[in-house]
Amino acid sequence: MKQILLLFACFLLCGGIAVADPIVEMKTNMGSITIELNSSKAPLTVDNFLKYVDKKFYDDTIFHRVIGNFMIQGGGFDKSETKKATLSAIKNEADNGLKNQKGTISMARTGVVDSATSQFFINLVDNHSLNHRGTSSGAYGYAVFGKVIAGMDVVEKIGKVKTISKSALFRDYPEPQVIIESVRRVKK
Incomplete structure (x- = not known):
């Protein structure tokens, strides 16, 4: 029995237990998107994102920039198009080996x-x-920190919405608005 306990203790101390990556559900007015975050490759970015999630910062924000066959962007403006106050900027983890692939x-x-x-x-x-x-700034890239694991059909549907140019700030603005109703951690 003592040997089993020692082996178990060694297993724990040596990092033998894999901690599951956090998962969040993003509910939008067009459907839900489930995202698995990669805390081992992008720990600072995931921690930053989860601070906003836990504060319910993303509730009632919008996807303010949609460019078909490219990407959908959100998380900075509320439904009245007002920029939300944020935490301090973070270190860019784009050199983490993760690539900007479809669904990330x-x-x-x-x-x-x-x-x-x-x-x-x-x-x-x-x-x-x-x-x-x-x-260099132009070559540093954008930090990938997770991937869509359910709801890619919703992401693609958002990517096909009609957009308008409202101002210099909102050149690829979805019409009607695509609203992020909430983002919450998902229990496993």
Whole structure:
């Protein structure tokens, strides 16, 4: 019995128990999307995203940018098109080995490498040009931190909505609005 306990203790101490990656459900007015987050490859990004999820920050925000055959972007504006106050920007983890492939979720950012806060996008196709290719700003890429595991049909439906140009800020704006009703952690 003592040997079994020692083996079990070694198993635990050596990291033998795999911790399941967090899963979130994003409910939209067009259906639900389930996303598995990759906390081993993008720990800072996943932690940041979950802080917003736990604060219910994404409730009643919109997908404000939809470009067919490219991506859908949300997480920064409420239904009245007001930009929401965010936490501090995070370090860009685009060099984590994950690729911007169809169905992955990545952090949106400005031209500054470490500028991502709350906005994210879901890739509608494999977007190789968004992958990490070097350390300069233009080549650094966008940090992938998870993938859609259910509801890709909803993502694709959102990707096909009609868009309009409302202003310089909202050039690919869905009409009617695509609303993120809530994002919650899913219990396994």
